[in-house]
Amino acid sequence: MRLTALNSRSHRHRLLAPLARTDKQRRIRLGAWHRHLLELTTLALSGTGLAWIILHYFFSVHTAWGVTPSPWEAIVLSGHGASMQLFLLLWGSLFSNHINLGLRQSRNRITGWCLLCLLATLTLSGWMLYYLSNEELRPLVSLLHWGSGLLVVPLFFWHPYQKKIKRQSKD
Numbered sequence: 001m002r003l004t005a006l007n008s009r010s011h012r013h014r015l016l017a018p019l020a021r022t023d024k025q026r027r028i029r030l031g032a033w034h035r036h037l038l039e040l041t042t043l044a045l046s047g048t049g050l051a052w053i054i055l056h057y058f059f060s061v062h063t064a065w066g067v068t069p070s071p072w073e074a075i076v077l078s079g080h081g082a083s084m085q086l087f088l089l090l091w092g093s094l095f096s097n098h099i100n101l102g103l104r105q106s107r108n109r110i111t112g113w114c115l116l117c118l119l120a121t122l123t124l125s126g127w128m129l130y131y132l133s134n135e136e137l138r139p140l141v142s143l144l145h146w147g148s149g150l151l152v153v154p155l156f157f158w159h160p161y162q163k164k165i166k167r168q169s170k171d
Helices: 002-020 032-058 074-092 095-105 107-133 138-171
Strands: 061-063 066-068
Touching: 032 074, 032 107, 061 095, 061 138, 074 095, 107 138
Parallel strands: none
Antiparallel strands: 061 066
């Protein structure tokens, strides 16, 4: 009977051990499925955004009645909106653990803060492009949106490898 009590106590200790970790012991790294889904969604989002820029600025047809957009613009833009919804869901999932621990542990802070600011800018400017009907501000907001989008993609892929690059340069 005493042996059973010891086993149950040690079993309980093993179950509670992950909860007792300090912030320094917790892992910041994302799981493989989370990272791959985030990378795939980022590629889809940036690919559709870049495709829209190319279609809008290089494949518009100038007619006697004005500029006619490419028929593919609407299709690409709806794909951009669909991938944006999944990306916002994944971005929100990073706040509970990854971003919180990263700020506490002071890891990759510069690129992390730059990513947060650029993603907030993209979210706000995307919302403004979709819902704001002010045609005077639209070109400025559009330029801000796709300029931030072009900046965020390389930063997004550089952020997790920043520490590895620093270690390799020291060797």
